[in-house]
Amino acid sequence: MKKLHPASVAVRSLSRSLNTGFVFFLIGVVVSPGGNGMDLLSILGLVVVGILTGIVYEFAYYQRFRYELTADTFDVTSGVLSRRTRELPLGRIQNVDIRQNVVNRLLGIAAVHIETAGGGETEVSLRYVSEAEARRLRRQLRQGARTDVEAEDEDSLAETESTGESPAAAADDEALLFEITSRELAILSVFTIDPGASVLGGIALSFASGFDPATLIPTGRVEGLPGPATGVFALAWGLFLFVLAAWVISATLTFTRYYGFRLTRAGDELYYERGLLQRYSGTIPLEKVQALTISEAIPFRWFGYAALSVETAGYAPGQSGSRGTESAIPLADTDRVAALARAIEPFGPIDLESPPQRARERYMVRYLLVVAALVAGAYVAARYTPLERWYVAAILVAVVPVAAHLKWTNRGFRVGDRYFLSRTGVWRRTTKVVPHYRVQAVLHEATIFQRRRHLASVTADTASSASFFGRAATAHDVDADRGLEVQAAIEEQLQERLRIRKHQQPADRWGQDTREPTDDTSMVDDDEA
Amino acid sequence: MERLTPRVRIVWLVLAVVRAAILGGLLIGGAIALSRIEIADAAPVPLVPSAAGLAVVLAIVRIAIAWRRYGVWRFELRDDDLYIRRGVFTRTKTVVPFVRVQHVDSRRSPLERTVGLATVVVYTAGSRSSDVAIPGLTPARAEALQESLRRLAIESEGEDAV
Known part of the structure; x- marks a missing residue:
């Protein structure tokens, strides 16, 4: 069993003391004799008590914290007041992130965060270990995860353990995919x-x-x-x-x-690092990718730039710092982004099927209603305030057809042999790529207004944590019957993919090291290749 | 396509009435409170009666929806998946492949127990609303459904969902 880096007591105490000291400062202000909060000495005393409590707690935390990397699990024993022992099967690990702020970098320590799919927050945080240890952990956790999945014997793990700190072997097959200019x-x-x-x-x-x-x-x-x-x-x-x-x-x-964003690829995982003051780095295992999102927000679209998010099930939604889809290319040439996305999931060309024209009529009606509401609001405002000419608001009607058309042209979907693609958004156009075998459930929804026009929305739900923000892969306003076809097709492809993967699994998994991501295209039919 | 047990309407109606009563109470209480305090002018409309009217209308709408919901609800265990159709205003057709079923719960609220019904909840690893509950089952049917879902989920033995 290993302990954390000794410096972590100092660093953790510092941040802890700031907290407890502040809390005790508040307590001191509230309870100080006389109630006017002016008794500086007793407040100071309480603050000191708070800081000391923080230091003692952190020292106990350091003493209690043990972790160990075994052949197929990662074990953590921790806790000062309530003890906790955890075993993470390596095959269940989604992402391994390393974070360093300025102080950490000066001291040569780093925080390691290990994400699994379950639960709402980061499963294990090691704060802090030495930089070399962080790198070793990252490499071996991922390697262990691979060997675990492959059901290989422990030779390779033991081997890397013996070569331990020399990153040369791992760095050899690292290919630089992207570096921000x-x-x-x-x-x-x-x-x-x-x-x-x-x-x-x-x-x-x-x-x-x-x-x-x-x-x-x-x-x-x-x-x-x-x-x-x-x-x-x-x-x-x-x-x-x-x-x-x-x-x-x-x-x-x-x-x-x-600053300094780099994305490299080693074997079957992506590795990113970025940050000027705070350094962030982490791994994204390609075999755990749930969905890809290419987003083109409006000012960047004008410059011909796009962003890419690689979604796994690991990150918890709304988690501070990791921002859900951290694992992404922040900005690059649209073509480049598409190429990189295809290197991860070879989804072929993005030729999308448009929603029927009556969807556009629907948007027209919707926007007209909005304008009507605005005009009515202006009328009411004009009655009760000195404002005049409320009917000027009706000029907005001129914008309605344009807006409806833009909304319509920016929406589309495609059901390929291996992927479901969907696109939506005028200001921030996002294109989602979902591999069929990642689909959890398929929803065909039609609101009362959609049913009037025989339209429906089809959602391919995945375990991606990013869809918590309501950005699931949805084909909006497709013809209701076509929607049913799409739903059936996605499900059929899912079953088909699962069958193929089951057959391929042994060969595929054993040949991991030489495997290229595009290898899978061997399964792709001609129209996609 | 299998329908729910008709008794489920009792559960939904009771829930609708209770919820409507709570909302109506809040509305009317708020109206009374508003009419008590002295606003600059007397309110142009009689507040309390209109609030009561609104509450009654909302209650009727709720009850109608609860009644209609039964007519729409359908589910079916197909070869590879669980198919569910539901929704009064937003019609949702959900396909949950058995491979993706993580676990199956059966639960009975006090209200359901008095009527003699049970609900089966099917969980997936998906993040959106793809965890589906099938209400209005007789306990025997719920148990059988849970059992067959469990069996089908194991038979289809998918690889890791995540």
Whole structure:
């Protein structure tokens, strides 16, 4: 059984002490004698107690934490107050991630996170082990997972164990798939809107202004503007500053996040690393890929760029830091993204079947109703406020056909021999590629409005954790009968794929090392190859 | 295509009535509270009666939906999959291949027990709404269904779903 890196006591204590110290600071403020929170000495005392508690706890945690990599499981014994012993079968491991922040990098330690499909959060977090140990774990966990699946004897594992720290053997067959260029990084940083940045921007602004928004308004400095700083002008200026701050922060965050992004491929898994200050790296086992998503958001689409997400069942939804579909190419040439996606899953050309034209009529009606509601809202507003000319809102009607058409053209689907493809989204066009053998269930849904037009939506559900965000592979508004055909076809292909895989399994799995991902195309019929 | 036991309508109707009563209580209570406090002008419409009317309409809609739901519900154990058709407004046809069945539960709420019914829940590893519940089964049928699903899931012995 192994222990964590000794430095982890210090690092963990530091972050723990900040927390407990702060909690005890609050307690001190609340309970300090006199109730006015001014008794500095007792507050300080409590803070010290909090920090010491944190340090003691972390030391006990370090003492209690043991892990071991056996031939087919990864065992972890941990817990200070309540003890916990876990055994992870190596074949069940989905992703292995390594994270390092600045402090970790200075100390040469790293956090290792191991994801499995079950449960809502990361299954095992090793915080922290030495960098070399992290690399060794990552390699051997994945290798163990492979040998476990292959039901091979333990020779290969023992072998790598003996060669231990020399990464040469593993690095040999590593092929660089993608490396972000500075141009791509610049475009990505400039146009990405980080949702957290607006909050940070707001906080930064309030600090900069000394919590008095009035100081930010350049009264007297702007000579050319008529009159004094009116309320509207002040508001606009404040808004402008806020947007600027949020944008700068967002760009900086994105830049540091994706700086030095590299995607390599070793054997049957992908390996990515990225980050300027905080280093992230991780593995994506190709045999566990649930779905691929190519997304082309609007500013990037204009530049001819796209992003790729590789979805596994490992990441929990909404999990902080990992962002569900971390395992992705943040931005690259559309052609390049398509090529990379095909290298992972050879899904052939994306020639999609459009939804019937009555789907477009449906969108027309929908948008017309929205415009009608807006006009009605404007009318009500005009009645009770000095606003006039409420009917101006009706101009929006001109946009309706365009919007409906765009929505219609951006939707499509295809049922191939091995893959189900679906595309939707005007602003952020996402194309999902789902291998048939990953499908869990097929849903054919028709709302009351869809049934009026004999339309339906067909969803191929997978175990991908990203579909929790409602981005499952759905063919929207297809003809209801065609939808039934699609549903039947997906299911049929799933059974067919499973049969083929069962036959191929022995040969396929034993020849793992030489196997190319496109090998599977041998099973593909002519129209896809 | 197999239909549910007609008694399931009792369960759904009772649930609909209870839920409608709770919602109606909230609506009418809110209306009473609003009419008690002095707003600038007296409300232009009689608040309490209109709230009561709304509550009654909603209750009727709920009950109608609960009644209609029985007519729509169908399920079938086919060769390779479980096929389910349901939904009053959104008509959903779900196909769950037996290979993908992770485990099968049978459960009985107090209400179901008094009527003598059971629900079978089929779980998959899928993330969206592909875990399906088949309500309105007699306990014997539920047990048989659970057993055959279990058997079919084992027979089809798929490889790892994830």
